Amino acid sequence: MSRRSARELCMKILYEMEIKKEFDRKVLMTNEEYKVIKTEEDLYMENVIDHFINNQRIVDEILESHLTDWKLNRISKVDLSILRVATVEILFIPEIDSNVSINEAIEITKSYSEDKSAKYINGVLDSIATEKQSS
Template sequence: MNRKKSRELAMKLLFQMTINKQDFDDTIEALGESSSLKDIDMDYLKRVVNGIENNKNILDERIQKYLKNWKLNRISKIDITILRICCYEFLYEEDIPKNVSINEAVELGKIYGEDKSASFINGVLGNMIKDINKE
């Protein structure tokens, strides 16, 4: 199982859910049993996607706290999806090192985001991790 691929698929599913206004069950059901899922950690995928949907308000409040001169609704859908995944991992996935979460988020930003997405994501998460480490 590949956590990196699983995280990337989680991002795609969450983005799809946002754009298509789908719920968790419909999105997971539509995934089916594709052969492209052979390296995916389905437990992680389901836990993260469902966890983000169930805790979206908590995650968004936490993210908003670290946005300087920005509002959540002004951030691209892909960037906010990436931030939610990393924030969720910070708060609820104790077995994932925080620096790994940040690095993976930045890489997703480079691949799927706009030109400045990676540095924006890194800045938000860098400030967030400083406070989380103090807690």
């Protein structure tokens, strides 16, 4: 499994958590795709999911503070899940360059969301990365 595929699966897991309102690691562990595909990216996926579960309030507050005229509950659940994966990478996984996180989020957005979402997601994530670098 490639890192992009792992990011996509993380996005799907976070989407499932959001739909079910069940923010628990068992959503990852019971996911059929995750159970079937055991790869070197397992640790990455577990890291992203665990960081999100343990820091959901922080991630969502930071995201919301960088949204322009929007609230989290107005963003599509797919876009929100993509933003959450990339935000976790930017904030909590320093070995992943912020530009890589942003570019991967844009590419995943192009596959799973509307065309106009990519530009918006780029702006939000760039703002988060810039703020993190200046702090």
